[in-house]
Each structure stands twice: as C-alpha cells, then as structure tokens.
Amino acid sequence: MACTMKQLSGLDATFLHLETPEMPMHVGALHVFEIPPGQTGKFVTRLRAHIASRLPAAPVLRRRLWWMPLNLANPAWVDAEPDLREHIVEIKLPPSAKLGDGLAALEAAVSQLHPVLLDRRKPLWKMHVLEGLANAPDGSRRVGLYTQFHHAAVDGQAAVALAQVILDLQATGRDLAIRPSSRSKVFQLGWQEILRGAIANEASQVAQIVKQLPGTAKALAGAAGAALQRTQLLAGDQATPSNLTLAPRTVLNQSVGAGRAFAAISLPLDRLKASARTHEATLNDIVLLLCSTALRRWLGQHGGVPRKSLVAAVPISLRAKGDTSADNQASMSLISLGTQVVDLRKRLAHIKQATGAMKATVGGLKSVLPTDFPSIGVPWLMEALTALYGKAKVADRIPQVANLVISNVPGPPVPLYMAGARMTANFPTSIVVHGMALNITVQSYDQQMDFGLMADGAAMPDVRTLADALRVAFDDLCVLDDELNAPPTLADTGRAVAAQAGKRVQGGLSSMGGKVGSLVGGMVGSVVKRAVQGAVSGAVKQAAKPAAKPAPAARKAPAKAAGKRPRTIKA
Numbered sequence: 001m002a003c004t005m006k007q008l009s010g011l012d013a014t015f016l017h018l019e020t021p022e023m024p025m026h027v028g029a030l031h032v033f034e035i036p037p038g039q040t041g042k043f044v045t046r047l048r049a050h051i052a053s054r055l056p057a058a059p060v061l062r063r064r065l066w067w068m069p070l071n072l073a074n075p076a077w078v079d080a081e082p083d084l085r086e087h088i089v090e091i092k093l094p095p096s097a098k099l100g101d102g103l104a105a106l107e108a109a110v111s112q113l114h115p116v117l118l119d120r121r122k123p124l125w126k127m128h129v130l131e132g133l134a135n136a137p138d139g140s141r142r143v144g145l146y147t148q149f150h151h152a153a154v155d156g157q158a159a160v161a162l163a164q165v166i167l168d169l170q171a172t173g174r175d176l177a178i179r180p181s182s183r184s185k186v187f188q189l190g191w192q193e194i195l196r197g198a199i200a201n202e203a204s205q206v207a208q209i210v211k212q213l214p215g216t217a218k219a220l221a222g223a224a225g226a227a228l229q230r231t232q233l234l235a236g237d238q239a240t241p242s243n244l245t246l247a248p249r250t251v252l253n254q255s256v257g258a259g260r261a262f263a264a265i266s267l268p269l270d271r272l273k274a275s276a277r278t279h280e281a282t283l284n285d286i287v288l289l290l291c292s293t294a295l296r297r298w299l300g301q302h303g304g305v306p307r308k309s310l311v312a313a314v315p316i317s318l319r320a321k322g323d324t325s326a327d328n329q330a331s332m333s334l335i336s337l338g339t340q341v342v343d344l345r346k347r348l349a350h351i352k353q354a355t356g357a358m359k360a361t362v363g364g365l366k367s368v369l370p371t372d373f374p375s376i377g378v379p380w381l382m383e384a385l386t387a388l389y390g391k392a393k394v395a396d397r398i399p400q401v402a403n404l405v406i407s408n409v410p411g412p413p414v415p416l417y418m419a420g421a422r423m424t425a426n427f428p429t430s431i432v433v434h435g436m437a438l439n440i441t442v443q444s445y446d447q448q449m450d451f452g453l454m455a456d457g458a459a460m461p462d463v464r465t466l467a468d469a470l471r472v473a474f475d476d477l478c479v480l481d482d483e484l485n486a487p488p489t490l491a492d493t494g495r496a497v498a499a500q501a502g503k504r505v506q507g508g509l510s511s512m513g514g515k516v517g518s519l520v521g522g523m524v525g526s527v528v529k530r531a532v533q534g535a536v537s538g539a540v541k542q543a544a545k546p547a548a549k550p551a552p553a554a555r556k557a558p559a560k561a562a563g564k565r566p567r568t569i570k571a
Contacts, residue, residue, distance in 0.1 A: 006076055006077045006078075007073070007074055007075070007076045007077075008074045008075055008076065008077065008152060009074075010074065012074075012152045012153070013074035013075065013152065014382070015150065015151040015152040016065075016075070016120075016150075016152045017382035017383050017386065018382065018386050018433075019117070020386060020387065020390055021115075021117065021258050022255075022256055022257055022258050022390055022434075023256065023386075023390070023431070023432070023433055023434065024114065024115055024116075024117055024118075024431070025150060025151045025152065025431060026114075026117075026118055026124070026148045026149060026150045026151060026431075027148075027149055027150075027151050027154070027159065027428070027429065027430050027431065027441075028146065028147040028148040028149055028428075028429045029146075029147055029426055029427060029428050029429055029443075029452070030106055030107075030110050030144065030145075030146050030262075030264060030425070030426075030427040030429060030452065031144065031145040031146075031147070031423055031425065031426055031427075032106070032133075032142060032143075032144055032145075032423070032424045032425040033142065033143050033144075033145060033418065033421035033422060033423055033424065034136050034140040034141070034142055034421060034422045034424055035140060035141040035142070035143060035420070035421045036140055036171065036420065036421070036422075037139055037140060037141075039141075039420055039421070042090070043129055043131070043141075043143050043419065043421065044088060044089070044090040044129040044131075046419040046420065047088055047127070047129060047145075047418070047419045048084045048085070048088050049419070050166075050173075050418060050419040051084060051088065051127075051166065052084060053176075054165055054166050054176065055082075057165045057176050058162060058165045058166060060125070060149070060153050060154060060158070060162055061082060061123060061125060061162075062079065062080060062081060062082055062123060063077045063078060063079055063080055063123060063153075064077070064078060064080035064120075064121070064122055064123050064124070065077065065078075065120055065124070066078040080122070080123055082122065082123045082125075083122075086122070087122070087123065087125060087126050087127065088126075088127045088129065089126070089127070089128055089129065090128075090129045090131060091109065091113075091128050091129065091130055091131070092131055092132055093105050093106075093109060093130055093131060093132030093133065093144070094132070095132075097130075097132040097133050097134070098132065098133070098134045099134070100134075101133075101134075102132075102133040102134060102142070102144075103264065104464075105132070105133075106130060106133075106144045106146075106264075107262050107263055107264060107464070109128075109130055109144070109146065110146050110260075110262040110429060111259075111260050111261050111262045111457070113128055113146055113148075114148075114260045114262065114429060114454065115258050115259060115260050118148060118150055124149065124150035124152065124153050125147070125148060125149045125150070125153070126147070126148045127145060127146070127147050127148075128145065128146040128147075128148075129143060129144075129145055130143065130144030130145065130146060131143055131144075142424075143421070146429075149162075151431065155315075157409070159409075160409065160410075160411065160412075163412070163416075166418060167412075167416040167417065167418050167423070168416065168417045168418065169414065169416065169417070170417060171417045171420050171421075171422065172420075173417070173420070245308075245311070245336070246311075246399045246400065246401060247308075247310060247311040247399070247400045247401060247402050247403045248306035248307075248308040248309075248310065248403070249306075249399075249400075250299065250303070250306065250310070250403055251302055251303060251437075251459055251460070252403050252404055252436065252437045252438050252459060252460065253395065253400045253403060253435055253436065253437070254393075254395060254396050254435070254437060254456075254459055255390060255393040255394075255395045255396050255434045255435070256432055256433065256434055256437050256456040256458075256459065257456060257457065257458050259456065259457025259458060260432070260454060260455070260456065260457050261454075261455045261456070261457045261460060261461050261462075261463040261464075262429065262452070262453065262454050262455075262463065263453045263455075263463045263464045263466065263467035264425075264427035264450065264451065264452055264453070264467065265450075265451045265453075265467045265468075265470055265471060266425060266427075266448045266449065266450050266451070267290075267448065267449045267451070267470075267471070267474050268447065268448060268449075269444055269446075269447050269448050269449045270447060271474075271478065272286050272287075272449055274481070275477055275478075275481050278481050278484055278485060279345075279348055281348060281352055282355070283408075284355065284408050285348065285351055285352055285355055286348075286477070287406070287408050287442050287449070288312065288335065288337060288351050288355070288406060289344075289347060289348050289351055289473075289477070290470055290473045290474060290477065291312070291337065291406055291440055291470070292310070292337040292338055292339050292347060292351065293344065293347070293469075293473035293476065293477075294466055294469035294470040294472070294473045295310060295337070295339055295404075295466070295469075296339050297469040297472065297473070298465060298466045298469050299339070301465075305339060305340065306339070306340065307340055308340060309336045309337055309338050309339050309340050309341075309350075310336075310337045310339040310403045310404070311334050311335065311336055311337065311401065311402045311403055312334070312335050312337055312402060312403065312404055312405065312406040313332050313333070313334060313401070313402035313404070313405045313406075313436065314332070314333050314334070314335050314358075314405075314406055314407065314408075315332055315333075315405075315407050316332070316333050333358050334358070334401060334402055335351070335354050335355055335358050335406075336350065336351075336354040337350075337351065337354075338350030338351050338354070344476060344477070344480055345480065389434060390434055394434070395434040395435035400435045400436070402436060403436065403438075404436050404437075404438040404439065404440065405430070405431075405432075405436055405438070405439040405440070405441075406439075406440045406441075406442075407428075407430065407439070407440070407441045407442065408441075408442045408443075409428065409441070409442070409443045410443070410444055411426065411443040411444045411445045411450075412444075412445060412446070413444070413446065414446060415446050416445075416446075423445075425445070425448075425450060426443060426445040426450050427450045427451070427452040428441035428442070428443050428450065428452040429441070429452050429454055430452065430454055431454070432454055432455060432456050437455055437456035437459035437460055438453070438454075438455045438456075438459075438460055438463075438466075439453075439454045439455075440452070440453050441454070451467065451470060453466060453467055
C-alpha cells in the first residue's frame with residue numbers, strides 16, 4: 001500500500017526555515033557508555049544491529065522530508081529506509097582521550113561535529129561512536145556517543161519518548177512486540193496529489209484558527225491582566241522581579257557564527273532535591289539559581305555583571321499528558337534570573353517570584369498557543385528574513401528579550417542500556433541562535449543531573465570556565481544548606497528567648513492603651529530583651545571557657561602515733 005504524506009506543522013517547519021550554516025537546528029546528547037568485559041567486537045557494529053531491530057517501533061528514524069512544489073508550503077514527512085552505515089559512524093578520538101575521564105576530548109569532538117548540518121535528503125538523524133577513551137576503573141571499556149536529531153522532527157519530550165524505544169532497562173535487552181508495517185517504503189504520490197493535499201490542509205488550519213479566535217482573545221486578555229498585576233514593566237533593582245522587560249546587553253547577545261564550544265558537567269541529583277526541599281523551591285528553581293550564580297561569576301570576569309537582571313528564555317511544554325508523538329509541542333517563556341542580586345538566598349527568592357509570575361501568565365495561554373498555522377508562502381518569507389537577519393547582524397544592533405536559553409527536561413530515574421552497554425552520562429546538546437549565544441540544557445538521569453552547555457565559539461570560547469563556575473555555585477549552595485539545616489546553638493536559642501520575652505512584656509504594657517502605654521511598653525520590652533540576652537550571652541561565654549585545672553592534691557599528714565592505723569571510710 002502506498003504511504004500517505006504527513007505535512008509538517010508550522011512549528012516543526014519553523015526549525016527548517018530558520019536553519020542556516022550559522023544556526024544548525026539539531027538537538028541531541030553526548031552519552032558515555034561502559035561496555036562489559038565479556039562483550040567483544042566493535043561497538044559501532046553492535047549498535048547498528050540494535051538500532052535496526054528497533055526501527056519498526058521508531059518512526060522518527062525512518063522518515064525523510066518531501067518538499068512541496070516550488071517550496072510554496074511546508075514540506076511533508078514520508079517513509080524512508082535509513083542506511084545505518086551512513087547514519088551510525090565511528091570516529092577515533094586523539095590520544096589525549098586516554099587522559100583522565102576523557103571528557104575534554106569528548107567536548108572537543110562535539111564542538112567540531114555540532115556545526116555540521118544534517119543531510120536533508122535523508123532521515124534527519126545521525127549517531128557518532130567516539131572510540132579511544134580510557135577504560136573504567138573496573139576494566140570496562142568506555143565509549144562516547146554523540147547523537148543528532150533535527151529539531152523539526154523532535155522536541156525534548158519527543159526525544160525522551162524515542163529513548164524509551166531504543167534504550168533498555170538491562171544489558172540483555174528486551175523483545176518488543178512490533179507489528180510489521182504494511183506501508184510502502186517508497187513514496188508514490190504525484191505532485192498534483194501533494195499540492196491538493198497541502199491546500200486542503202491549509203484550509204483546515206484557517207478554519208480552526210477562526211473557530212478558536214473568541215477563546216484565544218479571552219485567554220490573551222486574562223494573561224495580560226495577570227502579568228500586569230504580578231510584575232512591573234521595568235524591574236531594574238526593585239524588589240518585585242519582572243519577566244516583562246528587555247534583557248541587558250552582554251557579550252552573549254550578538255550574532256553567532258558557524259563555530260561552537262561545548263562543555264558538560266554532572267551534579268548529584270539527591271543533593272539538588274534536598275536543596276529544593278530546604279528552600280521550599282522546585283528543582284527547576286534550583287537549576288535556574290545555579291545557572292544565575294555561575295553567570296554572575298563568569299560575567300564578573302568578562303566585562304562585569306549588569307545592574308539589570310539577565311533574562312532566560314525557558315521552553316515550556318504544551319504537550320498533553322501521555323502524548324508521546326514525535327513532533328514539537330512547546331513554546332517559550334521568559335524568566336528573570338536575579339543576577340544583579342548579590343545574596344544567594346535573596347537571589348533564589350527573586351527566581352521563585354519570577355517563575356511564579358511566569359506560571360501564572362502562561363498557565364492560561366497553554367491551551368491556545370498555536371503549534372500549527374497556515375504556511376502558504378511562509379518558507380520563502382522566513383528563509384529570506386533569516387538570511388537577511390544573520391548577514392546584516394541585526395542581533396548586534398537591537399535590544400534582546402533574553403540573554404540565553406535554559407531548558408530543563410526530566411529524564412529517566414534509573415540506569416539505562418543500549419546494545420548491551422550501560423549509559424553512565426547523558427549530557428544534552430542544543431541550539432544557539434542569533435542574539436543568544438549560549439544554551440544550557442539540563443536533564444536528570446539516574447542519580448545525577450547532567451548539564452550540557454552549548455555556546456557560540458567566538459562569543460564564548462571558554463564555555464568550560466562557565467561549567468566550572470556551575471560546580472562552584474553548587475558548592476556555595478551546599479554550604480548555605482548546611483548552615484540552614486544545622487541544629488541551633490545555645491546563642492541562637494538565647495537570642496530567640498530574649499526576643500520573645502521582650503515582645504511579651506511590650507505587648508502586656510502596651511495594652512494599657514494610649515501613647516504612654518505604647519511608649520512604656522516599648523522601653524521596658526527593650527530593657528527586658530537586653531537583660532535576657534545579656535544573661536544568656538554571659539552563660540554562653542562561661543560555658544565556652546576551658547575548665548580550670550584541678551589543684552594539686554595535699555600531702556597526707558604522717559600518723560602522730562606509731563602503730564596507730566588511720567581511720568578508713570568505706571564508700
């Protein structure tokens with residue numbers, strides 16, 4: 001049976017139209033695997049066989065683009081059989097990969113491979129097996145794997161769904177209940193049928209937009225009201241954070257080139273969750289805090305920290321619960337990072353308020369934010385505007401709404417395997433665009449939180465220093481958590497008792513009424529507080545003094561009368 005085409009949604013196709021050599025639009029991850037000692041042969045050969053067995057359950061891996069006549073509308077996905085020798089390749093790392101954990105060599109490999117665009121004539125994915133790492137301490141052979149998937153095909157949640165198909169819970173793998181497909185591997189529609197189908201799809205989209213207009217207008221009005229109530233238009237250094245403000249100009253806000261710089265870091269997930277509980281925050285709040293703190297340190301070494309807060313563009317999922325379809329269903333929100341706030345606890349409070357304001361604003365919009373829209377003429381227009389935007393370096397001249405992208409995608413809580421090898425790290429890789437030369441994508445895996453930092457090679461060649469600053473930020477947060485969770489000292493208890501005693505006396509005398517009662521109550525309460533605090537402070541100092549050395553024992557007086565026994569006292 002001939003297959004039918006599935007035209008890309010407006011959001012999916014946008015990632016195609018925006019792609020240039022300076023802005024590759026693929027996402028993926030840098031994985032590290034440990035191969036058990038008993039497994040022989042090349043890992044790339046085993047991986048090809050493994051992926052071949054999972055292809056029937058992974059449609060995203062076996063489809064390619066089919067372009068509309070004259071590129072008048074968005075292209076469609078059609079069935080295609082991938083050549084796994086071209087899509088899964090082996091790369092030999094330099095000898096330096098044997099040093100330490102080899103992470104620096106893996107980061108350099110990703111930095112070189114990421115700018116290479118995927119071939120649009122084939123299924124839009126590729127896997128690079130990176131050989132040459134030193135063995136693990138237990139003797140297991142280690143291998144890197146850099147994966148690329150075009151963002152037109154998957155978003156973060158869709159990538160997680162794909163991982164559930166190609167990854168296993170144990171080294172022995174599993175048998176999937178796969179029904180053989182009756183669809184033809186050869187696309188057989190003519191251009192007249194294609195054009196007719198595209199026009200029908202466009203008409204259906206227009207009708208759907210018209211139908212949703214009343215609900216959309218109501219939702220937009222409600223969101224605007226909530227935003228004005230919860231935020232200020234210009235936040236500056238004021239107490240109430242605002243997400244509705246332009247981002248300050250930094251070295252990150254410039255037109256990007258074709259080079260990339262990548263760095264990765266892992267942090268313990270249980271400690272991050274404990275920190276979230278300590279501060280009554282979400283795990284995402286803690287991630288934003290670490291990024292904000294690290295950026296403060298890095299900017300302090302690169303021109304200084306702006307007096308105005310940095311703003312992060314944060315993707316939000318529009319996906320319904322249980323939806324695992326392989327397409328993009330996400331939008332973008334803005335969150336103030338509080339980078340101008342020096343104190344760590346106050347910076348976290350700023351971020352919590354900012355995320356709360358974002359949720360209140362976006363919550364009412366999720367149901368009406370479009371992921372699809374008519375596309376007649378859009379490919380020409382968007383591609384022309386994108387090329388002009390980059391060549392004219394418009395991002396260098398206009399204010400930006402955000403300084404960087406920060407994305408947090410929940411990952412699997414247990415160790416996973418592929419082709420018999422255990423995955424030990426899963427560092428996400430993502431997209432940088434004109435005006436935002438840094439993307440920090442975070443994903444939890446097993447007992448760790450893996451950070452992938454992708455930056456423009458010219459704007460931020462030392463992205464490794466920012467990754468190191470993330471670890472310093474984590475250490476600072478741990479110190480604060482330990483201080484907050486430490487049991488109270490005698491001095492802390494004394495100060496609390498003194499304050500409570502002063503309040504009670506003041507309250508009792510103030511109840512006399514009038515200005516005299518209030519004045520007397522305040523004066524006496526203050527005296528009582530100081531007296532109690534002084535007494536407690538004296539007790540604390542006395543307790544802290546070292547114990548006095550005991551006096552030397554007195555010599556026993558000799559018996560006056562010889563032959564007379566001294567009296568014995570029994571206990």
